[in-house]
Amino acid sequence: MRAAEIRTAGQPPVVVDRAEPVPGPGEVAVRVTAAPITPLDLLCASGTSYFGAPATPYVPGVQGVGERAGTPVWFATAAGMRPGDGSMAEHAVAASADVVVLPDGADHTLVAALGxxxxxxxxxxxxxxxxxxxxxxxxxxxxxxxxxxxxxxxxxxxxxxxxxxxxxxxxxxxxxxxxxxxxxxxxxxxxxxxxxxxxxxxxxxxxxxxxxxxxxxxxxxxxxxxxxxxxxxxxxxxxxxxxxxxxxxxxxxxxxxxxxxNELSAGERREALLTVVDQAVRGALTVGYERVPLQDAARAWRRPGRVVLVP
Structure with missing residues (x-):
């Protein structure tokens, strides 16, 4: 699979070929359809956050949207905060508790932008x-x-x-x-x-x-x-x-x-996310964002505004 990889803290990612990740105990596999570049991703990858310098190389992306066995889902990761990989790849794994099933009709890139x-x-x-x-x-x-x-x-x-x-x-x-x-x-x-x-x-x-x-x-x-x-x-x-x-x-x-x-329980986060997604599906909530191919992750890394990487 193709993935964005942080090799040196403070530097933009490099897009590389990697083996697809294999879910461990309590984890599930997700085919990623949209992964936002967020301020938290930039902070973690900088090596200056209160989480400390990340273990490199790693795939950034603290959240994303995709499909699990054909079902649309949103998911969170601890990429950059703890060892492990995130959402900025064609495939990812996430803890089962950090996966939220999305309603039919939800726009994957908009949900990723909001998140x-x-x-x-x-x-x-x-x-x-x-x-x-x-x-x-x-x-x-x-x-x-x-x-x-x-x-x-x-x-x-x-x-x-x-x-x-x-x-x-x-x-x-x-x-x-x-x-x-x-x-x-x-x-x-x-x-x-x-x-x-x-x-x-x-x-x-x-x-x-x-x-x-x-x-x-x-x-x-x-x-x-x-x-x-x-x-x-x-x-x-x-x-x-x-x-x-x-x-x-x-x-x-x-x-x-x-x-x-970070203080939210998984249940509180799920409830809030589904409220947000419901408002987006209703047309009552939207934000500006830019779709960028995953291949161009390095050029888009510090681009102003919300960028959503897509395969």
């Missing part, structure tokens, strides 16, 4: 963030897959108003077409107070912030929260540090919460 990013958006809204019906949600990083998903899923989850914040006008156009009630574009050179004023002018008092970016946008978003408001962080695309005045936290009794998919 765990959309799961994270859904769980941040309905689990960690505790969204209540009618509340106002501010989504930072609305151009990424988590952000795009959160804008659409917030409405599904009962939000009264949804505000999207992103750096590009194209991302904001997509958010508006996906139902955002208002949008705010990040501007170079402004400080947190200036951005907070612009966010508040569009959003008003905010109940819940979905934050995949951290940094200055998160610092500004905290200033828009009403008393008792929550910010759920699940990434650091805009910076590892978010300066937060103590008086702001205390005076409004704000809550800053962290989220990771």
């Amino acid at each position: 765990l990013s959309a799961v994270a958006a859904w769980r941040c809204l309905t689990g960690t963030g505790g969204l209540a019906a009618g509340e106002t949600v501010l989504v930072l990083g609305a151009g990424g897959v988590v952000g795009q998903s959160a804008v659409q899923l917030a409405r599904v989850a009962g939000a009264g108003r949804v505000i999207a914040c992103a750096r590009s006008e194209a991302a904001l156009d997509r958010a508006r077409s996906s139902g955002a009630d208002g949008t705010v574009r990040l501007e170079d050179g402004e400080d947190a107070d200036e951005l907070a004023r612009r966010l508040s002018a569009v959003a008003g008092p905010v109940d819940l912030v979905i934050d995949p970016v951290c940094g200055l946008p998160a610092a500004a978003a905290l200033r828009t929260l009403r008393p008792g408001g929550r910010l759920v962080n699940l990434g650091s695309a805009a910076g590892e540090v978010c300066p937060v005045p103590s008086a702001l936290l205390r005076s409004r009794s704000l809550r800053i919460l962290g989220y990771t998919n």
